[in-house]
């Protein structure tokens with residue numbers, strides 16, 4: 001599948017080699033392969049998450065040594081699997097990038113990536129705090145940007161944009177000043 | 178100049194204040210000072226060396242940095258020495274929106290500044306929360322700490338901040354502070370109230386705005 005307009009921009013040769021290695025290894029387990037604007041995106045099942053990503057990190061063709069970012073997403077129109085996790089990978093050896101996505105049902109967990117890229121720690125904390133996506137095996141899953149007593153996941157589409165959510169949002173100064 | 182500036186005293190009453198004698202006792206923790214001519218002399222001296230805390234919260238801080246840089250150059254007025262330690266500062270510029278997570282730190286920094294101290298709220302976010310009526314922003318920093326001068330704008334131009342600092346300077350000369358010598362810190366009051374009534378243990382976001390004493 002390719003998005004219109006951007007298809008004429010080719011993928012870098014090193015990324016094509018990595019792409020071939022991944023497709024050889026996983027085949028139909030790569031649920032979707034999107035090529036647009038000279039960039040490549042894979043969609044995988046949550047069960048294949050760690051396996052695909054560790055292959056991408058360790059295979060010499062991929063050599064994705066940096067996790068650029070990991071983010072959550074909430075798509076309420078997709079009723080059976082409303083949550084998504086996206087990672088952006090960078091390879092400093094080859095100078096190419098890759099995006100990997102997965103879709104999750106409400107309450108479904110995802111194994112942590114902190115064992116592969118320690119920098120996933122903060123990103124997973126944020127995705128958990130903002131979307132309520134549970135990362136299994138995360139060493140320190142605490143709230144990152146909101147206070148510890150905050151209730152709710154503010155970046156979900158059903159979280160009120162305005163106001164204090166019925167007074168639930170408070171400034172707790174006890175023991176802090 | 179085309180920037181509309183707000184001041185709790187209002188500009189008219191501020192001009193009148195020049196003619197008034199300095200009246201009433203000024204209370205500091207551990208004592209009361211009766212302002213005499215000496216207070217005027219001290220205020221005159223202090224007003225030429227106001228050292229703000231080196232502290233910015235959000236995008237407004239960029240304009241504050243511009244004021245410190247060569248083009249606007251606030252060192253002409255003895256204010257360039259921004260101190261990185263609150264214990265060496267004379268006041269703080271709340272430059273930007275304050276998140277709820279940051280709020281206790283702002284109160285702590287304020288309390289660590291030695292008396293007498295002055296506070297300038299820079300930008301709509303510090304004044305009222307601006308458009309961020311959301312889950313993470315304090316709706317006006319004056320619900321937590323006393324504010325001397327409000328400089329509206331998003332962000333205010335460096336000239337506007339500069340004029341706000343000039344207003345602070347006038348207040349320094351008159352030995353006036355937003356806490357009026359009584360050390361009424363809204364955050365402390367709200368905390369004491371919440372503890373005494375033991376209803377909700379936390380301070381609600383909509384703490385009634387504590388009226389800043391007018392000079």
Ligand code: SF4
Nearest residue numbers: 236237273300302332
């Ligand atoms: S007033 Fe405007 S420039 Fe200043 S912190 Fe708020 S949004 Fe940023």
